[in-house]
Amino acid sequence: MIDLHSHILPGMDDGAPDWNHALEMARMAAADGIRAMVCTPHCVAGIFENRREAVLEAVEQLRTRLGDARIPLEVHAGSELRMDPDLGERIESGQFLTLNDTGRYALIELPPEMIPPHLENVFWDLGSRGVTPIIAHPERHPRLMHDPEPLYRWVESGALTQITAASLTGRFGSRVRRFSVRLLEHRLAHILATDSHGPHARTPNLSSAYMEARAILGETAAMEMIESIPRQVLEGKLASLPRPIPFRERARRRSFFGRLSSLFCGTCG
Numbered sequence: 001m002i003d004l005h006s007h008i009l010p011g012m013d014d015g016a017p018d019w020n021h022a023l024e025m026a027r028m029a030a031a032d033g034i035r036a037m038v039c040t041p042h043c044v045a046g047i048f049e050n051r052r053e054a055v056l057e058a059v060e061q062l063r064t065r066l067g068d069a070r071i072p073l074e075v076h077a078g079s080e081l082r083m084d085p086d087l088g089e090r091i092e093s094g095q096f097l098t099l100n101d102t103g104r105y106a107l108i109e110l111p112p113e114m115i116p117p118h119l120e121n122v123f124w125d126l127g128s129r130g131v132t133p134i135i136a137h138p139e140r141h142p143r144l145m146h147d148p149e150p151l152y153r154w155v156e157s158g159a160l161t162q163i164t165a166a167s168l169t170g171r172f173g174s175r176v177r178r179f180s181v182r183l184l185e186h187r188l189a190h191i192l193a194t195d196s197h198g199p200h201a202r203t204p205n206l207s208s209a210y211m212e213a214r215a216i217l218g219e220t221a222a223m224e225m226i227e228s229i230p231r232q233v234l235e236g237k238l239a240s241l242p243r244p245i246p247f248r249e250r251a252r253r254r255s256f257f258g259r260l261s262s263l264f265c266g267t268c269g
């Protein structure tokens with residue numbers, strides 16, 4: 001498995017506080033079957049100013065320590081970028097990191113509680129610079145939980161989404177879990193990642209969520225979410241993605257099959 005979202009780099013944000021915690025997280029990830037992990041510290045103006053050079057240097061240090069400790073985990077540099085109007089410019093100028101520094105995919109988190117009015121302009125700007133946005137954990141965003149239609153629109157215009165493993169296994173509550181399942185069913189979830197923050201809470205576990213995804217979508221589609229799509233992102237290649245299913249179309253399909261079944265099974269109701 002490949003984990004595209006983790007806060008394993010120590011002292012850079014609210015993730016691992018020191019190297020001991022970081023190595024403990026790496027051991028847990030490797031034991032879970034994760035072979036590669038992208039280190040994605042938060043990048044939020046005025047709070048976590050994690051510039052490209054600093055992240056690259058920290059990843060290099062982690063790589064050395066993993067080798068010394070003989071932990072079989074491949075690590076790559078990235079960041080979790082807060083949605084800002086000048087994101088494209090700051091990526092292109094080399095201030096901010098894309099995933100694995102390929103310049104092709106940017107992991108982006110929305111501000112909590114609101115959808116910025118400039119969002120679609122930023123996505124368009126990123127697209128014109130050859131950068132595809134990956135929306136981090138939309139399943140936990142209250143505005144999208146209330147109305148997921150914008151997410152469908154963004155995915156239709158080329159954005160990818162990353163669902164957090166613990167959302168699908170229920171750690172964030174039943175409402176988040178139900179919405180995560182709904183996004184999977186509508187093929188609006190492309191990547192499963194841990195968004196791990198430590199070895200005790202929000203841990204680097206991906207296998208349990210994979211099992212959940214497999215039960216919902218089947219083995220091939222679930223594997224795509226933890227291996228082939230993340231690998232294509234890691235390599236900076238164009239990912240082949242499933243077509244999303246509009247919310248209304250699913251509702252229509254259900255009502256059609258509902259009518260059909262009542263036609264053939266009068267007592268079924």
Ligand SMILES: [Fe+2]
Nearest residue numbers: 005007080195
């Ligand atoms: Fe995160």
